[in-house]
Structure formats: C-alpha cells, structure tokens
Amino acid sequence: MKRSPTFEALIAELGKLPGIGRKSAERIAYHILKSPKEEAFSLTRAIRAVKEKIVVCSLCFNLAETDPCPICADPSRNQGQILVVEDPKDIAAFERAGVYHGRYHVLQGRLAPLRGVAPENLRIRELIGRVKEGGVKEVIIATNPDVEGDATALFIARMLDPLSVEVTRIGLGVPMGGSLEYTDSITLGKALEGRKNFKPSM
Numbered sequence: 001m002k003r004s005p006t007f008e009a010l011i012a013e014l015g016k017l018p019g020i021g022r023k024s025a026e027r028i029a030y031h032i033l034k035s036p037k038e039e040a041f042s043l044t045r046a047i048r049a050v051k052e053k054i055v056v057c058s059l060c061f062n063l064a065e066t067d068p069c070p071i072c073a074d075p076s077r078n079q080g081q082i083l084v085v086e087d088p089k090d091i092a093a094f095e096r097a098g099v100y101h102g103r104y105h106v107l108q109g110r111l112a113p114l115r116g117v118a119p120e121n122l123r124i125r126e127l128i129g130r131v132k133e134g135g136v137k138e139v140i141i142a143t144n145p146d147v148e149g150d151a152t153a154l155f156i157a158r159m160l161d162p163l164s165v166e167v168t169r170i171g172l173g174v175p176m177g178g179s180l181e182y183t184d185s186i187t188l189g190k191a192l193e194g195r196k197n198f199k200p201s202m
C-alpha cells in the first residue's frame with residue numbers, strides 16, 4: 001500500500017532529528033498516528049513553545065525564558081566565579097548536581113579547526129569582556145575532557161593569562177573522552193572540587 005504524502009512528510013521531518021534514522025522515524029510517526037489527538041497536539045504545542053519562548057541570555061548565553069537568565073539574575077549566586085561550558089546542556093548537568101553556586105558562560109561549542117569552528121565562532125570575546133568588567137575572581141574551565149575540549153581550554157587560558165583572574169580547569173573526576181552531560185552528580189561534584197590551576201604554559 002502506498003503511504004499518504006502527509007504521513008511521508010511526518011517521517012521525513014522526524015528523520016531530520018539527531019540520532020533518528022529512517023526506521024525510528026517510521027516507528028515514531030506510526031506512534032503519533034495512533035496516539036490520541038490531545039497527546040499529539042500537546043507535542044506540537046511544546047515544540048512551538050520552545051521556539052517562541054526560549055531566548056539566549058545576553059550575559060552568559062544560557063537558554064532561558066528571560067534575559068538575563070534566572071541564574072545571572074540571582075543575587076545569591078557567587079558573582080566572583082564563572083564556570084565555562086560548551087553547551088547549555090552542561091549547565092543543566094551542574095544545576096542538577098547542585099554542586100556549583102557561581103555563574104556560567106556558555107561558549108556555544110568548542111574549537112574544531114577541521115570542522116571550521118574558530119575562536120571567533122565561540123563566545124570567547126564575550127567571556128573576556130565579562131572578566132575585564134571586574135568582580136570575577138575565578139574562571140573555571142569545564143569544557144569536555146577530550147582533544148577539542150582541551151584545546152579550547154588552553155586557548156581560553158592563554159586569552160585570560162594577561163588578566164588578573166585565577167584560571168582553573170575541572171579535575172580528573174570526569175573520565176577522558178567522557179561527556180559532562182552524562183556525568184553523574186557525585187563525579188561532577190568531585191571534578192569541580194578537584195579543579196586545578198590552569199596555566200597556558202603547562
């Protein structure tokens with residue numbers, strides 16, 4: 001039986017999602033087709049809402065429903081610490097763990113010369129700007145522990161070196177090649193606790 005173009009279009013859209021191959025897209029499309037109308041519409045409403053309501057914080061580049069985001073706007077967060085991450089997903093991991101009480105800075109990626117990601121494509125200039133504004137005592141670099149994450153950390157440490165700010169890198173609690181996003185709370189807490197001074201000469 002030939003499938004309707006409407007149904008094919010849904011499969012095609014789902015197939016564009018990361019990690020969803022043709023087979024999974026078909027399975028999800030059938031699930032949506034069979035599910036109650038209200039359930040399917042609640043999914044489309046949720047998709048619409050993230051695109052309409054979520055904004056990027058102009059200070060830390062976290063995703064939030066307000067600008068500045070609730071973390072930047074919270075006076076009880078330690079203003080002297082900035083924890084640098086690649087992605088908002090990493091902030092979510094630290095917040096879930098409840099181990100960090102300073103502010104954040106999202107790079108929106110990591111250096112990857114082979115994929116054409118250069119320093120100017122990341123929010124490094126904005127980070128330097130925040131440090132130059134004063135009041136920041138420590139920048140904790142929490143890029144992922146792999147080759148690109150390490151190269152990114154080193155580049156940032158070099159840029160911050162002339163400024164009077166302590167630069168640290170989270171500890172070895174996170175396994176090499178592991179992803180912060182999937183690191184459990186205890187390991188993440190230990191990695192933060194075990195952070196070490198990070199000098200570009202090292």
Ligand SMILES: [Zn+2]
Pocket residue numbers: 057058059060061062068069070071072073
């Ligand atoms: Zn923010």
